[in-house]
Amino acid sequence: MYLVYVLLALVAGAIGGAVGGIKVGGEHLGNELAAMMGGAYGVLSAVPGIVVALIILAIF
Numbered sequence: 001m002y003l004v005y006v007l008l009a010l011v012a013g014a015i016g017g018a019v020g021g022i023k024v025g026g027e028h029l030g031n032e033l034a035a036m037m038g039g040a041y042g043v044l045s046a047v048p049g050i051v052v053a054l055i056i057l058a059i060f
Contacts, residue, residue, distance in 0.1 A: 002054050002058075005050060005054060006047070006050055006051070006054070009046045009047060009049070009050035010043055010046065010047065012046060013042040013043045013044075013045065013046025013047065014039040014042055014043050015039075015042075016042050016046075017038040017039045017040070017041050017042015017043065017045075017046075018035040018036075018038045018039040018042065019035075019038070020038050020042065021034040021035050021036075021037050021038020021039065021041070021042075022034050022035050022038065024038075025037070025038075
């Protein structure tokens with residue numbers, strides 16, 4: 001069950017990062033590059049958060 005949550009966080013982080021990257025840097029870098037970079041950094045920020053949250057939920 002927890003693996004599903006981690007996978008959902010990966011997908012949500014990638015989509016959110018890509019949209020944010022296009023919105024912030026699309027004009028200067030180009031939409032494709034901004035989306036790729038935002039997707040990568042979105043996943044990097046989403047996964048530790050969901051892992052910590054799942055650990056806390058498993059403890060309590």
